[in-house]
Amino acid sequence: MLGAADLQALGVSLLLAAVTVIGLLACGLPLAWWLARRDGTGKAWLEAVIALPLVLPPTVLGFYLLLLLGKTGPLAAVGLPPLAFSFGGLVVGSMIYSLPFVVQPLITGFENIDQRRLDAAATLGAGPRDRFFSVALPGARSAIITGAVLGFAHTLGEFGVVLMLGGSLPGETRVASIAIYQHVESMDLASAHALSAVLVVISLVLLVPTYILRRRSRS
Amino acid sequence: MNAARLTCELRLSRGDFALDLNLDLAASGVTALFGASGCGKTTVLRSLAGLEPTVKGRVALDGATWLDTGNGLSVPTHQRAVGYVFQESALFPHTTVRGNLHFAWTRTPAARRTLDVNAMADRTAISHLLDRRIDGLSGGERQRVAIARALLTGPRLLLLDEPLASLDAAGKADLLAFLAELRRETDVPVVYVTHQVEEVARLADHVLLMDAGRLVDRGPVAEMLGRLSLHASPEQRSLAVIDATVSAHDPEYGIARMDFDGGRLEVPLATPPVTWEARLCVDAANVSITRTRAEDSSILNRLEAVVEAIDVLDRGHVLVRCRVGETLVPALITRFSADSLDLAVGSPCVVQIKAVAIT
Amino acid sequence: MRAPSLHFIALLAVAAIAGCAPNDAPAPPARIAVAANFAATASALRDAHESAGGGRIDVILGSTGSLHAQITAGAPFDAFLAADTARPDRLVAEHLATAESRFVYAIGRLVLWSPHIDLVDPAGDVLRGEGFTHLAIADPKTAPYGAAAHAYLEGAGLLGTVAARLVTGQSVAQAYQYTASGNADLGFVAVSQVAGRGSHFIIPDDSHAPLEQAAVLLTDHPDAQAFLHFIRHDPDARAIIAAHGYGLPNDETRPDARRR
Numbered sequence: 001m002l003g004a005a006d007l008q009a010l011g012v013s014l015l016l017a018a019v020t021v022i023g024l025l026a027c028g029l030p031l032a033w034w035l036a037r038r039d040g041t042g043k044a045w046l047e048a049v050i051a052l053p054l055v056l057p058p059t060v061l062g063f064y065l066l067l068l069l070g071k072t073g074p075l076a077a078v079g080l081p082p083l084a085f086s087f088g089g090l091v092v093g094s095m096i097y098s099l100p101f102v103v104q105p106l107i108t109g110f111e112n113i114d115q116r117r118l119d120a121a122a123t124l125g126a127g128p129r130d131r132f133f134s135v136a137l138p139g140a141r142s143a144i145i146t147g148a149v150l151g152f153a154h155t156l157g158e159f160g161v162v163l164m165l166g167g168s169l170p171g172e173t174r175v176a177s178i179a180i181y182q183h184v185e186s187m188d189l190a191s192a193h194a195l196s197a198v199l200v201v202i203s204l205v206l207l208v209p210t211y212i213l214r215r216r217s218r219s
Numbered sequence: 220m221n222a223a224r225l226t227c228e229l230r231l232s233r234g235d236f237a238l239d240l241n242l243d244l245a246a247s248g249v250t251a252l253f254g255a256s257g258c259g260k261t262t263v264l265r266s267l268a269g270l271e272p273t274v275k276g277r278v279a280l281d282g283a284t285w286l287d288t289g290n291g292l293s294v295p296t297h298q299r300a301v302g303y304v305f306q307e308s309a310l311f312p313h314t315t316v317r318g319n320l321h322f323a324w325t326r327t328p329a330a331r332r333t334l335d336v337n338a339m340a341d342r343t344a345i346s347h348l349l350d351r352r353i354d355g356l357s358g359g360e361r362q363r364v365a366i367a368r369a370l371l372t373g374p375r376l377l378l379l380d381e382p383l384a385s386l387d388a389a390g391k392a393d394l395l396a397f398l399a400e401l402r403r404e405t406d407v408p409v410v411y412v413t414h415q416v417e418e419v420a421r422l423a424d425h426v427l428l429m430d431a432g433r434l435v436d437r438g439p440v441a442e443m444l445g446r447l448s449l450h451a452s453p454e455q456r457s458l459a460v461i462d463a464t465v466s467a468h469d470p471e472y473g474i475a476r477m478d479f480d481g482g483r484l485e486v487p488l489a490t491p492p493v494t495w496e497a498r499l500c501v502d503a504a505n506v507s508i509t510r511t512r513a514e515d516s517s518i519l520n521r522l523e524a525v526v527e528a529i530d531v532l533d534r535g536h537v538l539v540r541c542r543v544g545e546t547l548v549p550a551l552i553t554r555f556s557a558d559s560l561d562l563a564v565g566s567p568c569v570v571q572i573k574a575v576a577i578t
Numbered sequence: 579m580r581a582p583s584l585h586f587i588a589l590l591a592v593a594a595i596a597g598c599a600p601n602d603a604p605a606p607p608a609r610i611a612v613a614a615n616f617a618a619t620a621s622a623l624r625d626a627h628e629s630a631g632g633g634r635i636d637v638i639l640g641s642t643g644s645l646h647a648q649i650t651a652g653a654p655f656d657a658f659l660a661a662d663t664a665r666p667d668r669l670v671a672e673h674l675a676t677a678e679s680r681f682v683y684a685i686g687r688l689v690l691w692s693p694h695i696d697l698v699d700p701a702g703d704v705l706r707g708e709g710f711t712h713l714a715i716a717d718p719k720t721a722p723y724g725a726a727a728h729a730y731l732e733g734a735g736l737l738g739t740v741a742a743r744l745v746t747g748q749s750v751a752q753a754y755q756y757t758a759s760g761n762a763d764l765g766f767v768a769v770s771q772v773a774g775r776g777s778h779f780i781i782p783d784d785s786h787a788p789l790e791q792a793a794v795l796l797t798d799h800p801d802a803q804a805f806l807h808f809i810r811h812d813p814d815a816r817a818i819i820a821a822h823g824y825g826l827p828n829d830e831t832r833p834d835a836r837r838r
Binding site for chain 1: 609614617618620621636637638639640644647648650651652653654655
């Protein structure tokens with residue numbers, strides 16, 4: 001059903017989504033934990049900045065990332081290797097683009113943890129790091145799964161940022177959504193439908209159990 | 220542990236609430252921290268545990284200083300040897316009862332370990348719950364687990380914050396009995412926050428009375444109970460607390476004979492008692508007063524007493540505090556009766572206590 | 579339940595690290611950035627070129643504007659088939675492409691089109707009447723086809739008549755989508771988009787500036803050079819371009835830069 005090029009694009013998409021989610025969890029968990037336990041205008045500003053990718057059109061975001069990460073950008077000017085048109089660049093772009101989808105559920109999940117449980121853990125001899133790993137993480141488990149799955153699915157469907165930043169290089173930055181776009185523009189609708197169907201099925205397989213799990217953990 | 224003392228000076232202000240409290244008390248037995256909601260009892264408890272980051276002052280237990288903000292010292296909570304039981308048990312819902320107990324056990328330094336998980340579960344009668352998840356437990360069971368979990372860490376101070384508050388009447392009675400038993404069996408000093416006179420009467424050795432962030436009164440439980448009623452809600456009665464020893468048990472009538480410094484009491488008890496030490500509580504409404512001994516009454520317990528104080532509660536009622544030996548027994552009677560009997564401070568009298576009213 | 583999700587993530591991480599490494603083994607095929615409106619034609623040209631023994635070509639699609647931005651930012655493309663002449667000219671000016679490599683490979687043709695078979699008459703008089711509610715047009719400020727349509731309407735004195743009924747798409751692709759989906763009754767689109775369906779009126783080429791599409795070479799990749807040479811000179815290639823509804827430049831050897 002899918003040609004080798006489409007399978008390759010699908011592979012790049014899945015890999016990109018996985019690496020993005022891992023990266024976002026690695027940065028997002030401490031960030032959300034820190035934010036969930038704070039108040040005031042500083043927190044409001046940070047939360048607003050995290051939510052920005054929801055508001056900015058993806059192509060606009062992609063364009064500015066292109067300027068930032070390209071060979072004429074400020075990062076290249078200070079001697080860093082240009083990340084535009086590479087898989088690494090897509091990871092950076094996707095992490096920014098999917099940031100709110102992962103971090104918002106994490107913040108909510110951490111905020112919903114009963115403070116008394118954390119206090120109790122402290123009186124039982126658990127230090128701050130210990131409390132994070134042994135009380136906060138298990139307590140926010142369903143939020144973590146939700147955030148990871150939403151981030152994964154959102155990255156899988158990402159188009160505008162990747163189109164701008166990636167340059168659609170086969171095997172490197174051509175993801176499934178861009179392959180679909182190319183098929184549509186080239187009037188190859190059969191291939192476009194097949195690849196779209198696969199994306200939809202993968203997303204459903206991920207999302208349905210997540211929402212079932214979420215409903216169960218709520219009741 | 221006899222000489223150990225808990226000393227603290229705590230100051231904190233938050234909005235229009237200000238805490239300013241100096242304390243120095245023997246770190247032994249159960250100290251009740253009593254007062255109305257919002258008076259700062261819980262804040263004191265949290266400060267002792269190191270859970271109030273903005274509190275200033277000093278906290279020291281038996282030579283170990285936990286807080287000395289003047290010298291920039293604040294031992295973090297997880298390094299203080301305290302056990303803490305919250306109003307509603309703060310158990311970890313992601314694991315089982317055993318998981319909760321294990322959490323405490325693995326984080327306890329070897330030197331402080333006493334009973335292991337199984338022995339502690341046995342001791343607190345929760346062995347049958349070990350593999351249950353937390354959401355499946357009743358409120359009373361949760362509090363037992365929370366207490367067991369706190370005790371596993373071998374605390375040098377156990378802090379209980381209204382542990383009965385979230386329980387229904389049956390759960391309260393059950394956990395109160397459990398705590399009373401625990402009180403006899405453990406020598407960990409306890410600070411117990413409550414605004415229920417009955418809990419103070421049943422559990423405490425020493426009472427601290429707080430109001431609006433300050434310590435307003437303190438003393439041994441027997442002395443304090445009468446005064447507490449002024450601070451307690453109207454439906455709370457005044458109670459007598461009698462520490463007695465069982466001298467005999469008559470299985471045929473189901474009656475135990477108990478001696479205390481003021482005499483002897485007959486108390487209904489279907490089965491022989493487990494321990495010889497017992498704390499008896501008597502509600503002032505179940506105590507009556509005669510000037511002479513009435514031998515033909517159905518009331519078994521008649522004790523020689525002296526009137527120590529008469530508090531007029533309202534137009535119809537007075538609370539007559541009678542001293543029986545070293546023990547205070549308050550009687551709630553009508554003002555009319557008090558006047559008819561011509562009671563005054565220093566009057567000799569007889570207090571009558573219905574046996575069935577002793578718990 | 580806690581462990582499997584973490585294991586899954588860990589496995590993916592390992593896969594990610596393993597998958598990242600060996601990607602740059604053989605010399606990469608030529609990467610040709612192609613304006614989206616030329617996509618189908620470019621695929622056909624690539625297939626013809628490959629079956630004639632040419633090297634492998636990767637076609638990368640995008641809007642002319644974003645492809646230009648990517649090239650400026652260092653995108654590893656070997657050649658650029660734009661939808662206008664402005665962007666290739668700018669690349670030449672920026673020394674990202676050589677002037678000698680620039681040539682017009684196709685001339686777009688504007689058509690007034692409707693999916694309804696009897697709406698558009700062969701003279702385009704439909705525009706003078708009340709037989710439609712919405713007329714789709716690409717944005718005259720940013721899209722060459724929009725500018726051409728605007729010039730035609732202006733020249734024919736129709737601008738006032740239709741102004742209230744114009745719906746403006748970002749690009750000619752969007753104008754086509756408005757029309758093909760029936761949301762606009764008719765629209766100004768590219769001949770290459772409609773392929774003989776519905777009813778249409780081809781706008782005379784002299785009523786607007788020519789819709790020239792220029793190509794430039796960005797590297798010296800031999801397969802890319804060969805592909806551009808194929809497009810420019812091969813009769814089969816020129817036939818494919820014409821068959822897709824594009825006009826061809828008259829003089830195929832002259833760079834054609836000054837004609838306007």
